[in-house]
Amino acid sequence: MNRDARGGNPRLTHPLVRDGRDEPLRRASWDEALDRAARGLRRGRGAFGMLACARATNETNYLAQKFARVVMGTNNVDSVDRRSHAASVAGLAAVFGSGGGTSSYGEVEHTDVVVMWGSNARVAHPVFFQRVLKGVHGGARLYAVDPRRASTAEWAEGWLGLNVGTDIALAHAIGREIIQAGLANEAFVERATSGFEEYRALVEPWTLSLAQKVTGVPAPAIRELAHAYARAERAQICWTLGVTDHHNGTAVVRALIDLALLTGHVGREGSGLQPLCGRNNVQGAVDMGAVPHRLPGFQDVLDPDARLRFESAWDTALPPHYGLNLAEMFEEMETGGVRAVHCLGENPAPSEARRLKALDFLVVQDMFRTSTAELADVVLPATAGWAESEGTTTNSERRVQRVRKAVEPPGEARDDIDILCDLARRLGHPWEYAGAEAVWNEVRSVSPDHYGMTYRRLEAEKGLQWPCPTTDTVEPPYLHGRLWADDPALRGRRAPFGLVRHVPPVDLTDERFPIRLTTGRRLDSSNSAGQQGGSPRRGEFVELCPEDAERYGVVVGEKVQITSRHGSVVVSVWIDTALRPGLAFTTLRLPDHNDTDQPTSAARCPIAGTAEYKATAIRIDKLPLVTYVG
């Protein structure tokens, strides 16, 4: 069954191997499959890449990156879900030194202004948005910045419906207005930031009228948001994939952080920056070092002290340079720099099948027979991290929580940790862990930020947020309070303003492709092929505003062809008044239901490697009438 749906596919219940390039996958014993995997990976040493999983536990991600670094001797480890969060991590880490949201959920209930930027949290993160609404009931003013007037905006005091891909222009205009109105927090800027003069010069051209022209947001609305945000005692900016899924996602994140630096809305209770992750353990995968440039606990691969700590703990020599990130790994697959890949719980095949086919050796460790598994030489059946194994995951507020085994995995499927250890043993590294807790205790011993989180404490306190350096204290729920310290030594490194320029989306609309297609989530869909069994309502659609529907003469339910410069796909029409003329919407990459991945733009963020999913130029064509005979 060569299908990709996580919803409809049966689970993998036993290992599969392939006897030759053109042979089909056949059932194998665990010993045979693991021996083959070890043999293939041994040959691929020196050209290896590990694709870790943002749905797997911290413990699995820790072992996955340790496997890459210790067993395979490379920093080539990354997660396919970088696209959802890497830009936030990269932006926050560049400014503050650690790539986590600076606030906690609880603070949003006690703040004065909440800006939901590029985030339809009402449907994408409903339970978080309930807490935003608590804040709104407590008197907080909510602003929604989103091309669509989506259901989050229905609760907002102001909706700034910007043109897709003009976030930086809007942020700069807000920054300029704050400076011009004398509302910048000069004391904070002076004491805790650097690069303010350059920032002031950078945003100077972004007058409200220019911004109105570029972003499509009326000048008074921009002014209102600027003043509300700057005048607030406490304020939060929350964002999601609307900010990060651009070719310049990291730059957009920097532009938003600039606003917080300008007004001092960071490092205090109730004031902060809150990126929301799309997957359950995106944050944890990064924290555990399943990224090419950081070791567990956000320690830089190039930092000599950190290297020393890990080299002695792991009894190995670490490669003295950053590894390849996801985008680079896929590029190297074509040029031969990456020959063998271990893909753990991810399914990149729908967009990268050609490159995966070029590999010498591919191991897939997954719950399902995905289309990536169909390309693999060895397929290892694994467990569902959140319900079939013990461990921890880390949420968007940096809270590490215990996940527990509730059901037995089907057939011969095995825990990710066991599989990785067995494979490491076959490659000459006698890894023995008594279980997830033993792995976690090793994480604690190498990551000072996680040291204080024993399983017992995580259980008793219902999760703990990092940093947690001691076993008997709890840190404040917000990060970077140091920026407000009186003593310059305690204040530490100044937070630099990000000097980023507005660049329009790579894929421009023109006469041939007049419509801007943007993507997002619907309440009952989750990206990567609806993980849940059957929405009670409807399937996948391309959504148009009523005006465009009339213009193209299409009705609800009608199938149309949408074509971009990259490809085309047939999909049904839905009409949504949240949209406006020239803007179409569809849910994120659902390769099984439709091929939205195909027509979206292939440009990537140069810093974080995130993909441009939010801004594709398309056209809509009615399908020719077909008469079926017989």
Place this chain on the structure above:
Amino acid sequence: MTVTSLGVPRRLLDLTLDGEPVRAPEGTTLLDACRAAGKDLPALCHVDARTPASACRLCVVEVAGSRALVAACSREAEPGMDVRTDTERTRHSRRIVLELLASSVDLSTTPGIAEWIEEYGARPDRFGTDAARLEREPIIDNGLLVREDGKCLRCGQCVRACGGQGQHTFALSVSGRGFGSRVGVEYDAPLTDSACVFCGDCVDVCPTGALSVRSEFDLRTAGTWDEPAQAVTTTVCGHCGVGCELTLHVQDNEIVKVTSPPDSPVAHGNLCIKGRFGHQYIQNRD
């Protein structure tokens, strides 16, 4: 800087429960104070961590100086209060309440009710068979949630959970008056045509099982729902980065129900459709 936010400090109040001195933190209800002192009172419409509905009147106690019985679930403890939880008057009141409720509402899936009926010597059948509310068929208009009006107490907890206390969806409300009142959605439409977002938070707060998830309803109908045999495990939802805690109810290695622990620091007992129902995909095991 190591600071733990402790919130507003709370005083301890002195009061007496059934003649014994107890101390309770300021702001706690009499029901919480009783439970902390090891005295469990019967209560149907009380849901942990939610605003009390004060609807079922089962938890009534006597407070010295108060003419009427007071609902322990909503009355806050005050210094010097003299509370009696088990007097002739409270027992009589609870018995009548149990008889009225059990004669008119189908309480067959209400936890604890049989024990209370026995403990208080209630005889619901003494009002005859006419007392029962007109039986309505269960409303099964979607694959996730089942509504059974015959089991509904009209306590309103689901309406609050759907509205301003949690979901802010406001799909459920009470319509009609008196005996004709019932909980429903706009225009009495099928749930799929209503504002409902299928978060299932109403199921978690429903004390009688009038609202249930389809998987539980189907197993109960088939007679294979076996609660004592179910294992209950708390884990974290696998769908998005918010990280809501989930309690998985597992019977024969199948997840048959998902609930949300009310004391979770992340979700406060709320969930969305993905967390509540998005677990089928791991169970495709054929």
